[in-house]
Amino acid sequence: MSGYRLDNGGLIDRSEPLSFIFDGKSYSGYEGDSLASALMANGVDIVGRGFKYHRPRGIMSASVEEGGAILTVGAGRFREPNVKAPTQPLYEGLIATGQNAWPSVQRDVGRINDVFKRFLAAGFYYKTFFGIRKGTKDWMIFESFIRKAAGMGRASREPDPDKYETAHASCDLLVVGSGPAGLATAKAAAEMGKDVILAEQDFALGGSYLSRAGGIGEAVAAINGLREAGVTILPRTCAFGLYDGCVAGMIEQVTDDPGLHGVRQRMWVVRPSEIVLATGALEQPLAFGNNDRPGVMQANAVRTYLNRYAVSPGKRAVVATTNDAGYETAHDLAMAGVPVTLLDARDMGPDAPEGVKVMRGMVPVRIKGSHKVEGVEIGMLDDEGYAKARDTLSCDLLAVSGGWTPVVHLTSHRGPKPVWNDDIHAFLAGPTNEPIRCVGAAAGVYDHDACIASGKAVAAGEAGPVPQAGAHPALPLYEIKSREKKFKRFVDPQHDVTADDIRLAEREGFVSIEHNKRYTTLGMATDQGKVGNVIGIAIMADASGRTIQETGTTTFRPPYSPISIGALAGRGTYMHFRPVRKTPLHDWNMRHGAVMTDAGLWKRPWYFPRDGETVDDAYIREMIAVRSTIGLCDVSSLGKIMVQGPDAGDFLNRVYVNGFAKLPIGKARYGVMLRDDGVVYDDGTVWRMSETDFLMTTTTANAAGVMAKLEEFLQTRWPDLRVQLTSVSDQWAGVAVAGPKCRDVLAAVTVDCDLSDEAFPFMGIREAKIAGADVWIARISFSGERAFEVYVRGGKAEAVMDALWDAAKPMGGELYGTEALGGLRIEKGHVAGSELDGRNSLQDMGLGGMASSKKAFIGKALTQREGMLADDRLQLVGVAPVDSDKRLRAGALLDSRADMVDHGLGFITAVTDSPELGHWIGLAMVRGGLAEWEGKELTSYDPVRDGNTAVRVMSPHFLDPKGERMYG
């Protein structure tokens, strides 16, 4: 019970007490507290357990770099794991729990790992559990246990109940960070008339102002000035990544309690002309014995707790520093009445602050105390960087300043590698051509007034600040080595990576800093190289005999801080992620009992069951109706493109393999188009409505792609062609009227429309009126029966469908869906998406005869390649079971051999039970095709469903190969 609340001061509202629960116990804090400061004020020392060794952990920092106080906030489906307690504002009723501990962080059984710690060095799990039995999957079994013992919090397994949204913004200048430099930049730029957005990740604005004694008032004044200057200020908004084109991604934590409909987080996509990074610097720890004990903290964080939260982290303090920053912490502790001793690793430094005992040339060697800091052994560094304990100071708080590392993560997202600066012993942002600049501590300028000056200068377009070492240069010290091996010196407390782990990895050959990171897990996951990065690199440089610049740094990648996946999705979830496309006949189909299926984004009728029917019962009944009487099917989802202009015929001639220039007005033609490489792309019909007007239909799946491709041809390859394209897919509804009685149905609903073969032959088109609506009717057939397709403006579709159905129903007609549609086309041997899979040539599809020899077309040249003409290509065939009681399965592999070799000779693409033939049939792609296999037997391999079935290969045109039904 070390921490306690001070009587006055701080950016907290003592009139607003808030109660909260941590690990089942109730506590209280104030409005303005963070979860960490409230825990500290209540004297809670142990708030977490280490990742690997389950050692007790306390609060180490006051911001996003926190490596100890990582908690789960919320309960049930609202639970959010891995929340860094210093970043979480306290609210009434907050529920927090410790992670990675059982039964609790106070008494954790996993602590036993610390006893075996010498076996748990870098790479231990891989070395031990991989390859115990070569070639087995043991690792996968071990891994699940290891993951449970090590690791972070658990996410809720339930769907995320929170709501998110995306906001877009443009501005002249985006400033990231609201410390002295950020506020100065934003104010100066706004006063110059610039449109400025300022983002601050913390829930309070002010950055390092808030850590300084008396800084709160200065911050309030500066922020008020900003508001007056018209700056858009976004608190609790983390700029998590910078992207191409000077675009920033930011997450705003809107509220912790969004209620039923409110938004919890908002993702900002900001497109500024310029970005200024006032992201500050992180204070580096030092590696010494047991430096992970609760009570060891960043020196600057101690100031933040004292001045911003009015909480003292301890009752008796030691400050260990390598630079001037420790003096400010010692001063503020002394002012708060805490007895304090300052250890300066240097031989020189500023004068001792009032009430502070300064010991120069002294460093901490080891923390005493098994669960928290009870004292610190101190000693002097020798020439090789080793120190031997020669005295012990009693304390419950050790504040450490190992120097500063500017936050250059965001510039690194853009590519430039950070560059080591020997004057200030820190990585600075690498050079960039983009309008992104650093100010203040992010640029290596740590003095308060210099930070403000740097912000003003950069806002005015002047040169950025030059970092300087100052009167008392910092000592580049990273680790206090000890000849006593017993105590761990942590580099990355979040992942339990020690100085010895890094040396071990170096000895084992992981010399590259990127390899070292992955082997030891240093700076990975939610930390992203905030805490131990520089020390880790320095220790690696020392071990491998290189400089820090030569050793280099790992690549920082977005996000800077962890973000919710939900925030990235925004409102694009469920149906908003994948919009539903409905045909103009959707409601009509639903009213008539359709069961729907997905065809891309479209909803299409799958089948129309009668009471109790299965899909198999229904589609067979629907197929029989089409073959014997009449069926109606909504085909509105087909792509429809108007191709118009004097050169439209010439254009179509170039994109289809067959001829279109001479297509007579009033006629339609089936066409196939290839890609440049000669592979079949799409098929459909084209109707010639006038000399210059054509309606092209495409497959449902390729409607958008064909449109884009045609636009490409007209704009890039043949700009001289006078052709206009218009997508009319959504404007027109289409109904197939298929079956022997199709003429009777149309005769009943049209007036003065001669439907005789002479007047309206196969592939004829004409205009007519149905139910008062203008329609186009084409005599085309996908089913192989005599059939028409009726096209009408979407708004009139229901009236036309009503008329058609009123006529068809009494004739024994049925509505049919995609299942029957598929069965009918398989009987007829018409290819569709399952066969047109982007790998096949016209010849493979048995459509080689369609290609015109009189003209050139897209893809023609490359169809003549040797490989495209080979006899052993996969080619379309029909298959039927030898035993006609057996069923077929799409996806089954085909082979002639008793045991299938490799992938066999081919595969079945589509199957149907054929009521017409009385047995199952299928289309298949087989190596060598009909020429090789017609009349012969193959085995259909389907090990996970029906096993092996003998099939006979035959023509894919199972029904009416001469087309007498269609034409007649």
Next chain:
Amino acid sequence: MIRIKCPFCGERDHSEFSYGGDATVEYPALDASVEEWNKAVYQRANPRGPHREYWHHLNGCRSWLIVERDTLTHEVGTAEFAHPGLTEALK
């Protein structure tokens, strides 16, 4: 996120566009030889640095554009209509 200055719509996010491939390829005549087509379709350079490429303003004006982009840095330069007559026609 790449931002492209569409000459018709103005500067827009790349999510409105779809990439359309190398704009320096000269497609041969439709009746050209297999060899010529093979060269155009398959034998492509993979340049490091400035490049001219097609982008289709799919969710915008549907213009096919020729965009200068640096393949190394993603820096985007000019964007102009692929159709040679369009710039003039819109003046």
